[in-house]
Amino acid sequence: MKAFLAAVLxxxxxxxxxxxxxxxxxxxxxxxxLLVVLAFAxxxxxxxREPAVLGRGALWIAFVFGGTLGVTxxxxxxxRNAALxxxxxxxxxxSAVYLGKVTxxxxxxxxxxVVTLGATTVLLxxxxxxxxxxxxxxxxxxxxxxxxxxxxxxxxxxxxxxxxELALPLLLVPLVVPVLLAGVELTAALTAGAPLGSWLxxxxxxxxxxxxxxxxxxxxxxxx
Amino acid sequence: xTGTAVRVDDLTKSYGRITAVDGLSFAVEDGETVGLFGPNGxxxxxxxxxxxxxxxPTSGMIALGAAELTPDDYDIYRTLGVVTHExxxxxxxxxxxxxxxxxxxxxxxxxxVRCEAVLDTVGLRERASQxxxxxxxxLRKRLSLARALLHRPDVLLLDEPYTGLDQRSVADLEAVLDxxxxxxxxxxxxxxxRGVARCDRALVLDRGELRADVALDGSAAAFESTYRRxxxxxxxxxxxxx
Numbered sequence: 404m405k406a407f408l409a410a411v412l413x414x415x416x417x418x419x420x421x422x423x424x425x426x427x428x429x430x431x432x433x434x435x436x437l438l439v440v441l442a443f444a445x446x447x448x449x450x451x452r453e454p455a456v457l458g459r460g461a462l463w464i465a466f467v468f469g470g471t472l473g474v475t476x477x478x479x480x481x482x483r484n485a486a487l488x489x490x491x492x493x494x495x496x497x498s499a500v501y502l503g504k505v506t507x508x509x510x511x512x513x514x515x516x517v518v519t520l521g522a523t524t525v526l527l528x529x530x531x532x533x534x535x536x537x538x539x540x541x542x543x544x545x546x547x548x549x550x551x552x553x554x555x556x557x558x559x560x561x562x563x564x565x566x567x568e569l570a571l572p573l574l575l576v577p578l579v580v581p582v583l584l585a586g587v588e589l590t591a592a593l594t595a596g597a598p599l600g601s602w603l604x605x606x607x608x609x610x611x612x613x614x615x616x617x618x619x620x621x622x623x624x625x626x627x
Numbered sequence: 628x629t630g631t632a633v634r635v636d637d638l639t640k641s642y643g644r645i646t647a648v649d650g651l652s653f654a655v656e657d658g659e660t661v662g663l664f665g666p667n668g669x670x671x672x673x674x675x676x677x678x679x680x681x682x683x684p685t686s687g688m689i690a691l692g693a694a695e696l697t698p699d700d701y702d703i704y705r706t707l708g709v710v711t712h713e714x715x716x717x718x719x720x721x722x723x724x725x726x727x728x729x730x731x732x733x734x735x736x737x738x739x740v741r742c743e744a745v746l747d748t749v750g751l752r753e754r755a756s757q758x759x760x761x762x763x764x765x766l767r768k769r770l771s772l773a774r775a776l777l778h779r780p781d782v783l784l785l786d787e788p789y790t791g792l793d794q795r796s797v798a799d800l801e802a803v804l805d806x807x808x809x810x811x812x813x814x815x816x817x818x819x820x821r822g823v824a825r826c827d828r829a830l831v832l833d834r835g836e837l838r839a840d841v842a843l844d845g846s847a848a849a850f851e852s853t854y855r856r857x858x859x860x861x862x863x864x865x866x867x868x869x
Contacts, residue, residue, distance in 0.1 A: 406734070409734075410732065413728070413731045413732055417717070417720075417728045420720065420724070421717055421719040421720060424719050424720075425719045427719075480717070480719075483717075483718065484713050484714045484715060484716050484717070484718065484759075485711065485712075485713030485714075485715055486715055486716060486717050488681055488709075488711065488713065488715050489715030489716070489729060489774065490732065491680070491681060492679055492680065492681065492704055492707065492709045492715075493701075493704060493729060493732035493733055494701045494702050494703070494704040494705045494732075494733060494734070495701055495704075495732050496701055497701075622698060626680075626681065626682060626683045626698075627676060627681065627682035627683065
């Protein structure tokens with residue numbers, strides 16, 4: 404178990420080092436997410452009366468589109484020079500490689516979402532209380548893990564099978580609909596002070612299922 | 628390891644209706660250098676990727692030493708060094724950092740020392756702080772070889788090691804491989820002259836099947852004749868032109 408966790412950590416450390424040097428995933432994704440928020444601001448902010456509704460709508464739309472771009476970029480790093488093959492010929496459980504990739508991808512997606520949350524506050528007037536904002540950040544973290552869990556598998560599958568990049572959102576978005584639904588509803592409930600109830604359970608359970616499914620399928624996705 | 632380093636038994640790999648490797652059986656002894664020869668599409672790379680655990684056989688068995696290569700036995704990769712067409716390197720990391728990633732993943736006791744040692748072996752110590760995307764094709768190949776040698780593997784798998792290299796890069800690569808003479812090497816190549824000079828034995832593949840298994844004595848001309856017969860070519864120029 405210790406060796407397994409060490410391998411996960413090494414993959415994460417490698418990804419963080421690459422990202423800290425290139426900013427390839429976070430910068431592109433953040434720019435895209437901010438453009439979504441900006442488009443909302445230009446389109447609705449003068450006419451829409453409920454900034455909370457507008458804010459959470461922009462936040463979660465940016466989450467899905469930005470996240471899709473993020474997992475694509477993260478998978479492209481492993482695809483270039485067949486770098487992923489280098490990890491696969493190491494004496495490391497491939498589930499550890501998968502979980503390492505999920506952790507780093509979720510981290511990048513999460514960081515961008517926190518920036519997006521800040522942008523919705525500034526540009527759309529979405530102003531949750533500090534406590535609510537903290538809870539929304541927690542929801543974003545859980546959603547980022549669920550998104551990355553399925554995103555890593557689908558993006559890796561897309562690259563390794565030579566599918567067109569268009570196939571990635573077509574395959575990914577339907578699979579993350581429960582994450583998106585739970586995220587939107589949880590954000591609404593948190594803003595309104597309503598009970599979180601079944602949406603929180605759905606988000607956690609579905610994220611767990613996605614992680615287990617990813618662990619079970621990654622080996623088959625990466626092997627020819 | 629002693630005895631047989633690699634054993635392949637009735638190995639088949641199909642992609643849908645296409646059979647890339649068809650019922651191959653052979654063994655490679657410890658310390659032997661075996662060349663896989665054959666035209667494009669013969670199944671050489673597919674075979675090598677199966678030996679490396681990067682492709683799953685449709686049927687048949689691969690054993691490295693005494694251990695069968697199975698999807699769950701990751702420790703077996705400690706005995707294997709793999710160099711493919713692609714470098715398996717990260718362009719955003721320096722040469723040294725790339726090696727360190729792999730040294731850590733292999734759980735080496737002395738990763739920093741070992742990285743410096745292999746950088747010396749492949750002659751890249753002075754360029755260790757540079758990123759591989761600034762390297763020539765030959766230097767990238769050498770760094771890829773350094774990555775494969777990091778954990779002192781018993782068996783080295785090389786896919787087209789000479790492709791795209793100029794004379795000097797080939798000489799550098801040969802010098803590195805000379806230092807690896809006591810280990811088992813399986814390589815694929817279209818370059819008959821260099822392959823014959825390097826290998827103790829040749830396996831000729833065509834359309835996924837093993838057509839010839841011959842000991843080599845360093846004479847490319849003698850092997851060309853066998854090769855020509857094995858794959859049904861008559862003109863030796865065609866072979867050299869592959």
